[in-house]
Amino acid sequence: MPAPYCRRFIVSEKSAMETAIAVPSSTPSGLLAPPLSSGILTQDELKKIAAYKAVEYVESGMVLGLGTGSTAKHAVDRIGELLRQGKLKNIIGIPTSKKTHEQALSLGIPLSDLDSHPVLDLAIDGADEVDPHLNLVKGRGGSLLREKMVEGACKKFVVIVDESKLVKYLGGSGLALPVEIVPFCWNFTAVRLQNLFQTHGCVAKLRTSGENGQPFVTDNRNYIVDLYFKEDIGDLNVASDEILRLAGVVEHGMFIGMATTLIVAGELGITIKNK
Numbered sequence: 001m002p003a004p005y006c007r008r009f010i011v012s013e014k015s016a017m018e019t020a021i022a023v024p025s026s027t028p029s030g031l032l033a034p035p036l037s038s039g040i041l042t043q044d045e046l047k048k049i050a051a052y053k054a055v056e057y058v059e060s061g062m063v064l065g066l067g068t069g070s071t072a073k074h075a076v077d078r079i080g081e082l083l084r085q086g087k088l089k090n091i092i093g094i095p096t097s098k099k100t101h102e103q104a105l106s107l108g109i110p111l112s113d114l115d116s117h118p119v120l121d122l123a124i125d126g127a128d129e130v131d132p133h134l135n136l137v138k139g140r141g142g143s144l145l146r147e148k149m150v151e152g153a154c155k156k157f158v159v160i161v162d163e164s165k166l167v168k169y170l171g172g173s174g175l176a177l178p179v180e181i182v183p184f185c186w187n188f189t190a191v192r193l194q195n196l197f198q199t200h201g202c203v204a205k206l207r208t209s210g211e212n213g214q215p216f217v218t219d220n221r222n223y224i225v226d227l228y229f230k231e232d233i234g235d236l237n238v239a240s241d242e243i244l245r246l247a248g249v250v251e252h253g254m255f256i257g258m259a260t261t262l263i264v265a266g267e268l269g270i271t272i273k274n275k
């Protein structure tokens with residue numbers, strides 16, 4: 001491999017399910033991975049690499065969905081930086097949470113909302129789990145409702161993760177599938193959610209925050225019930241319909257068939273999957 005590539009990240013691009021072909025990266029927005037000799041990259045460094053790669057999809061004049069979480073934060077920072085440098089112009093951002101709204105404001109990114117911009121060009125966001133079909137679990141950061149509204153309105157939805165987020169099936173990490181519910185009689189709704197998936201060993205837990213165990217409250221003033229499964233829940237569309245049919249449920253964190261591109265940063269480089 002020629003010397004200059006030794007310090008560059010390797011980018012492999014493939015349509016979903018196809019075999020990767022490793023090729024040296026062109027200049028990905030000037031982002032160079034830390035020297036390979038420096039040893040193992042941290043998870044946050046991998047998140048940043050995926051995020052910077054995704055920002056290469058952004059063009060001047062776009063209306064952009066701005067994701068939430070520690071990975072998306074790097075993408076929003078990078079968009080702000082490119083705007084400041086004049087390398088991007090006339091961007092309009094639609095934030096997916098109050099936190100991202102604050103971050104984007106502090107970076108001087110012009111903002112709007114879905115009422116004014118019901119169709120977005122592109123959204124960039126992280127995920128908690130990604131299955132081989134690019135279905136996602138999102139919402140462990142609590143922003144799943146706004147994320148689903150914004151990302152469902154995008155022509156292109158680029159998901160950015162480090163390789164730890166890849167799973168064989170949704171729920172496969174053993175971590176939560178979040179469901180946003182109304183606070184009214186939350187325990188009633190939590191029990192009904194758990195009963196729906198009893199045969200999959202489901203346990204439903206109200207998400208709390210802080211030391212006093214108060215319910216976590218979303219940007220929409222709702223609660224979140226986290227579902228933990230012992231087994232694969234099978235057909236995601238069936239599971240989705242069953243969850244959404246329960247009165248009291250606002251939205252769930254399965255993003256089925258929404259992602260158009262997945263960018264994964266791992267120790268061996270970047271992998272890009274297109275749908």
Ligand SMILES: O=C(CO)[C@H](O)[C@H](O)COP(=O)(O)O
Pocket residue numbers: 067068069070071072125126127128137138139140141142143144147
């Ligand atoms: O869905 C989300 C927030 O609701 C996040 O995108 C998801 O939790 C990933 O977060 P991170 O990038 O911090 O790992």
